[in-house]
Amino acid sequence: MASAELPVLKPADYGTDQDVRWCPGCGDYSILAQMKKVMSNLNMSREDTVFVSGIGCSSRFPYYMNTYGMHSVHGRAPAFATGLKSSRQDLTVFVITGDGDALSIGGNHLMHVLRRNVNLNIILFNNRIYGLTKGQYSPTSEKGKITKSTPMGAIDNPIHPLSVAISCEATFVARSIDVYIKHLADTLERAVAHKGVSFVEVYQNCNVFNDGAYKWATDKDTKADTVLELEHGKPLIFGKDRDKGIRLNGMTPEVVELGKGISEDDLLFHDEKTNDPTLAYLLTRMSHPEFPEPIGVLRDVDAPCYDDAINYQVQQAKQSRGEASLDKLFNSGDTWVVE
Structure with a gap:
């Protein structure tokens, strides 16, 4: 974060002079x-901020931010970011990734950075397609999706990124949509303020290879009935006339209509602060068209950070064993000379 003495920078000051090489309308x-x-x-200080990405359209992001950055290896951005944040806790570190980069080759690394609660920010661009390699299906593509690599329709069950994050007990989990500009900015701002891992999925349109993937969530005529905006402590209400809601039938969410013997008190109330991730996980399973899909913060809780713990152990080791010496390390234990 920037110190109080630094001049206030405009949004344009955080951009570079590089030509942005995304398709028009992306x-x-x-x-x-x-x-x-x-x-x-x-x-925020540009000198104290780092964007780390893997491979994909989204992963060009570091080129366009006037900060430090690393365009790393496919799926391995969480590993690079973990090492950086653990060694330089003074930095604000972002991981920029996509549905293919994070959930296919990078699924292992994503899972571990979430469960460890490393104090960094992960932004996952989810367009449900491989865009950089020209239109193959991705881990989040819906079943039956016809693409260049699935000409008869995808037979895989899609991964739900928020379900993965909640099941790993990530401490901050949220979703927004690319064209919900204010909502997206507010969500990103909350993610940055969170201490611990933050995971934000952004529904993002690929107008070349998967145009209209989220039209139901962005069309003005349908979005009120297909999107549920979460508010902490408030009942789950949606609809053009705010006359629909979500309640639990046992442990199963269901859509109900208000005013027909059902009041707001009968609905499920959102609690992003509870340490029990069960209800947040149920929200991640609500998907269109059966349910309105939730956007906003699903979970925001406090927990010990991996980078704090590892640095504490380093300090403890220094106190008990003294400062380390590479020369002593290389010349200790079982050594031999090759002649």
Whole structure:
């Protein structure tokens, strides 16, 4: 974070002079714009901020931010970011990834960075397609999806990124949509403020290879009935006339209509602060068209951070064993000379 003495920077000050090489109309532009706005709002230091990415359309992000950055290896950005944050806790570290990068080759690394609660921010761009390699199906593509690599329709069950995050007990889990500009900016700002791992899934349109993937969530005529905006402590209400809600039938969520013997008190109330992730997990399983899909913060809790713990152990080791010496390390234990 920036110190009070630093001048306030405008959003444009966080951009580079590089040509942005995304297709015209891509949802990535919106995420980039809102990230610059959030950094300006928080007056974040460019010199103390790092963006780490893997491979994919989203992973060009570090080129366009006037900060430090690393375009790393496919799926391995969480591992690079973990090492960086653990050794330089003074830095604000972001992982920029996509549905293919994070959930296919990178699924293992994503799982571990979430469960460890490393104090960094993960932004997952989810367009449900492989865009950089020209339109193959991805781990989040819906079943039956016809693509270049699935000409007869995908037979895989799709991964739900938020379900993965909650099951790993990530301490901050949220979702937004590329064209929900204010909501996206507010969500990113909350993620940055969180101490611990933050995981934000952004529904993002690929207008070349998967155009309209989230039309139901962005069309003005349908979005009120297909999107549920979460508010802490408030009942789960949606609909153009705010006359529908979500209640639990046992442990199963169901859509009900208000005013027909059902009041707001009968609905499920959102609690993002509970340490029990059960209800948050249920929210991640609500998907269109059976349910309105939740956006906003699903979970925001406190827990010990991995990078704090590892640095504490380093300090304890120094106190008990003294400062380390590479020369002593290389010349201790079982050594031999090859002649």
